[in-house]
Amino acid sequence: MTRYIALLALILTLASCKKDKDETTEIPVTTDTIAEPAVLSFDNKIYEKKSTLGKKEPRTSVSIDVPEAVGPGADSINNKIFRTVREIVHFGERPADAKSYSEVMASFVGAYEELTKKYPDEDIAWEAKVDGNIAYQNDSIVNVKLTHYVFAGGAHGYGADTSLLFDAKTGRSIKPDDLFKDKKGFTALAEKKFRAKYNIKGNINSTGLFFLDEKFALPNNIFVTDKGYLLQYNTDEVAAHAEGQKDVLITYNEAKPFQAPPQPSPRGR
Structure with a gap:
């Protein structure tokens, strides 16, 4: 009888050890410790x-x-x-x-x-x-x-x-100049579109504008939009105060030959 009791105790001990071993080796995996990439x-x-x-x-x-x-x-x-x-x-x-x-x-x-x-x-x-x-x-x-x-x-x-x-x-x-690998070519395109929008023929200042040295120049502010580059001249920059802002849009397709990386796209934000 003692022999059977000893054998039963041994079986129970081994089962308990196996359970403890299984429990201690199970390590839950979570995503809390996985670093997310930094995003601006x-x-x-x-x-x-x-x-x-x-x-x-x-x-x-x-x-x-x-x-x-x-x-x-x-x-x-x-x-x-x-x-x-x-x-x-x-x-x-x-x-x-x-x-x-x-x-x-x-x-x-x-x-x-x-x-x-x-x-x-x-x-x-x-x-x-x-x-x-x-x-x-x-x-x-x-x-x-x-x-x-x-x-x-x-x-x-x-x-x-x-x-x-x-x-x-x-x-x-x-800087605005960094946007273009061919600033001269982009400026010529911008002047053509600016003249067309404001119906300017001959001297760039013939309609009352006051570009320095009577020569068209890109504005200080160029905005990147979903549609293209918005060239914006603020009030008093090239026209009388009462006329407010002047602007012209150059689409990305039009600007493509003159762009330098990094380049925006029509998708935007």
Whole structure:
């Protein structure tokens, strides 16, 4: 009898060991530890400041709404956007040496408050507004558009659009000239389309425009769109203030012989 009891105990012990072994060797596989590839993305941030001085509403104010990049090349993109906003939102001949959006706003509002304390009878509210968005994005290129308006006294304020182009992989800033391997050929095409749109014959300035040296030139701002390159001349850039902006669109098919990589495409964002 003792012999059978011992044999049964041995069988139970072996079964228990096998169960323990099976349980300890089963390692669940999850995807939590698998790193996802870094992707460039944007999230808009809003900064606002308002003066406490002024006899009535609206009071002097600053509103900055800009995309903030996260991912590869984010620092380069964010620094470029900030420096551009700093050049836009300022009073005086030179932009303030601000290190943050808060300092940019404080400088603008501070300039207003300093003047209104000296000349309280000439209290007219100032305004600075910047609205930014991602106008275009694909695997090669990102186009940030800043629409801005600044009034700091005088007959009227000034509104404009600014185009900032970036390499989507590195965050490197792209100059408009970098878009084309044959700038001369692209400029000739743009002039032909510009003349056709605004019915200009003969001298480029014959209809009241004021291109420098009476010679057509590409604008400072070129926007990348789903349809092609939008060449935009802001108010006062080549025409009288009352005429507003001038622009011309060059489709990607038209621009293809002159393009340089990285190239956008009609797909876009």
